Amino acid sequence: LGHLGRKHAALAAALAASNAVRVKVVADVVARLGDFRRASETGVAIASGGARTSGFRFALDGVDFTVWPGESVVVLGPSGAGKSTLAALLAGVAQPTEGTVCRKPASAVAARTVPAGLVTQNPEDCFSSPVVLEEMGVVLENLERDPGEIDRAVAGMLAETGLTGHAQSHPGQLSGGQKQLLAIASVLIAEPPLLVLDEPLTLLDVPARAEVEK
Numbered sequence: 001l002g003h004l005g006r007k008h009a010a011l012a013a014a015l016a017a018s019n020a021v022r023v024k025v026v027a028d029v030v031a032r033l034g035d036f037r038r039a040s041e042t043g044v045a046i047a048s049g050g051a052r053t054s055g056f057r058f059a060l061d062g063v064d065f066t067v068w069p070g071e072s073v074v075v076l077g078p079s080g081a082g083k084s085t086l087a088a089l090l091a092g093v094a095q096p097t098e099g100t101v102c103r104k105p106a107s108a109v110a111a112r113t114v115p116a117g118l119v120t121q122n123p124e125d126c127f128s129s130p131v132v133l134e135e136m137g138v139v140l141e142n143l144e145r146d147p148g149e150i151d152r153a154v155a156g157m158l159a160e161t162g163l164t165g166h167a168q169s170h171p172g173q174l175s176g177g178q179k180q181l182l183a184i185a186s187v188l189i190a191e192p193p194l195l196v197l198d199e200p201l202t203l204l205d206v207p208a209r210a211e212v213e214k
Contacts, residue, residue, distance in 0.1 A: 058097070059085040069193065084121075087198040091118035103194065114139065116194040117187035121202045123179040124171070132174070132182060133158070133167040139190045157185045177208030184212070 060082040067073050067090075077083050088094035089101050092115060103115045120126060129135040137154045145153075158164040161181045166174060171182060180200055187195065201209045 060089075060096075063099075067194070084198050087118060087120075087196045090194065091116045091196045093118060113143065114190050114192045116196060117190065117192035118196045119180075119183050119187055119198065119200045121199045123183035123200075126183045126186065127171045127179075130170055131167075132163060132169050132171055135171055135182060136163075136186050136189060139186060143190065153189050157189050161185045175208060175211075176204050177211035180204060180208070180212050 137150045140150045
């Protein structure tokens with residue numbers, strides 16, 4: 001933790017002491033935990049590759065760890081340590097140059113869900129529909145869910161996030177906090193077994209952060 005400075009070290013120590021989460025640090029030192037083979041059956045694992053590719057500066061190098069079902073993991077590290085790259089790998093939106101990322105097996109796909117959901121720092125990066133209502137349900141449409149099921153799920157998520165009154169609004173008309181709520185809801189609605197949050201509060205002011213945290 002010394003590589004991260006006092007602020008990150010104190011935060012990591014507090015989180016670890018709470019027993020609520022298991023802390024992993026991405027910096028000069030990477031925790032090497034878990035059994036890769038077992039994780040391939042139940043959770044998600046990252047294993048570094050064998051042969052090295054020369055001439056490259058890796059964003060992540062020698063990372064081996066496992067996240068188990070039901071676990072909440074906080075990744076701490078300075079800017080440029082590779083946190084966003086790790087998030088992209090975990091969510092499956094990027095592929096490793098070497099090594100392997102093993103997620104929950106094909107049974108998750110058979111259950112008509114997504115293997116992982118990613119919420120990025122900028123929620124607008126995630127939006128693809130012109131209306132909040134459609135944006136929230138697009139992932140279920142892509143999963144070919146029944147229209148009635150989609151309507152019920154969207155209505156429930158709109159109520160839970162307090163966005164019912166904005167159902168017919170363009171995502172660009174929402175406040176910063178509401179945009180982030182929409183981004184999170186659009187991922188949670190598919191009930192992914194793995195949820196990856198890449199600093200979702202970074203671009204928000206204090207009131208907006210409080211809104212999302214609530």
